[in-house]
Amino acid sequence: MDKVKTLRCASDKSISHRSAIFSSIAYGTNTIKNYLFAQDTLNTIKAFKKLGVEISIDNGIVSIKGNGKYLKEASDIIDLGNSGTGMRLISAVCAGQNFLSILTGDNSLKNRPMKRIIEPLAQMGATILSRKNFLAPLAIFGKNNLSGIQYNSNIASAQVKSACLIAGLYTDEKVEFSEPHLSRNHTEIMLKQFGVDLTIENRKITLGKNRELHGNFEIDVPADISSCAFVMVMCALKPNCEAIFFDCLVNPTRTGILKVFSDMGVNYEILNKKAMCGEEVADILVRYSPNLNPFYIDGEILPTLIDEIPALSILALFAGKPSILKDAKELRVKESDRIKSIVENLKKLGVSVEEYEDGFKIQPSKKLQKAYIETHFDHRIAMSFSILKALGYSLDLSETKSPNTSYPNFFEHLKYLGS
């Protein structure tokens, strides 16, 4: 084996967004260490600056002087770029304001479904105009006192859950939310840290009496297991690689990837479990894993590894038998239609793939033909196929800028692991 490599992957995107959003609408000044300085999460900071919140960045530390729940009218359109999380969570903040907010994004975001948040927010009393088919830009006429809601979401989406809970901060009435499977729970964890009362019982969340956020603390953001997954796959496939990934978030609502790694025979160990900002974190050692089993992924594990499926589709090429994905329709409405992006690009490489409405079946194949990969400016697609390139396969990518969305150091880390 080579010398053990060490790295800290990009900071967690979901926790970074929430740390900026909740600090902005809290009373008190919070500092955020290890904030993710990537396009999506920088756009969230820009949005709150436009809404009158004092935010400064000094020496890599973000400092946010919260305004309390009620913000100032932005004098211009708010652009969330490529970020579904940014648009859906900030829409909920805007739904609780007594003024007009106009939210837009890039071409990808303007084609992602917003009905899923427009419906509950409108039910709570916000007026939201959109383009045809509930597409952004969104014009949100909010109000300070929304109505309560009892919402049974038919999708397991942390963005929908968070939108309902955030809008719920702007009413004294009953707010109850439930989802079919448990999605990532960072909003629940962080709202509690900011002093908001909420109870959770069998996937039903109920907001309690105190819905004001208070905080004067330092939030330290762990590394993003979803970003780590891409470089971990590189290490598992690179002969002699052995690397420790520091401070990875291992919140159980995010670790479906580790369960699948175990099933596939990826050689990894969890080293030092600890707590950071109320979340479970660990260092993870990954080693070259030459004997891989296929995966079969379906059902309630999906929300816990949804962003890692493109990375797993690359691992599937090196498994002994075909890998199957089902129940993953949500992948069709991410930054690109990820089922189509994966299937089409693998086919170009000469891989035998079957496409399903809600997933795919990938035949393993270590022999790949030269191909031009269309990323559709989707960071997860670009990162996945870059792993093959780093392993020495002959392919060209349509662009290599999209990883800045979530993982600005991705290529540097990939090169380090490949060296």
Ligand SMILES: O=C(O)C1=C[C@@H](OP(=O)(O)O)[C@@H](O)[C@H](O)C1
């Ligand atoms: O809440 C979040 O921070 C996120 C939730 C997930 O989306 P959905 O809520 O649409 O499943 C995930 O895909 C996204 O990258 C981040």
Ligand SMILES: C=C(OP(=O)(O)O)C(=O)O
């Ligand atoms: C789907 C993703 O993010 P978002 O929904 O925030 O754009 C992602 O990062 O893979």
